[in-house]
Amino acid sequence: MDSSKHSKIPVFTGENFGWWKLKMKHYIKSIDYQCWKIIEDGPLAIEETDILTGFTKVKAEKDYNEDDFKVAEKNSKAMSILQRCVGEAEVSRISGCPTAKQIWDSLVLVYEGTSQVRKHRIDLLMQQYEIFHMSKDVSINSF
Structure with missing residues (x-):
């Protein structure tokens, strides 16, 4: 499928990561479902099996076939x-990543954090909500 037929590319500028x-x-x-699977799961290792030992190893790039x-x-x-x-x-943040999965994972980590960070954010918001109250001498409009 020709990518020029697709809608405008969503560009991340540092806001609204979700x-x-x-x-x-x-x-x-x-555009290409297989590309998404590579981003999600990581690239497929290009491997070959040694005929003599039966062990599988990563294939050298010079030995790649079509x-x-x-x-x-x-x-x-x-x-x-x-x-x-x-x-x-963001380009400088991801420029050292050798795979699409690592690019994606680094952006997710920076903008969403780990599961522990997300849990801490939720706990903090819950605490703020629990202590949230209006004083008796404050009107609803000014509150």
């Missing part, structure tokens, strides 16, 4: 999509 994340997931799936290059291209395509969909400030 909205951007959802839009990107569907945008990438609409099918191996197609697999490797999917990660590169997914990385390219993600790099085009973030603002200039």
Whole structure:
């Protein structure tokens, strides 16, 4: 499918990460579903089995065949999509990531935090809600 037929690319500028994340997931799936799976699960390792030992090892790039290059291209395509969909400030944050999954995971970690950070944020909001009250001498409008 030609990506030029798709709607405008959602660009992340540092705000509304949850909205951007959802839009990107569907945008990438609409362009190339396999690219989304690489972002979500990580790239497929290009491996070969040693005939003598029966052990599987990562294949050297110099030994890639046409099918191996197609697999490797999917990660590169997914990385390219993600790099085009973030603002200039975010490019420096993700420039050292060697895979599309690592790009995605680093953005999620920075903007959503770990599960412990999210739990702490929820606890903090609950505490603020519980102590939230209006004084008797304050009107509803001024409150």
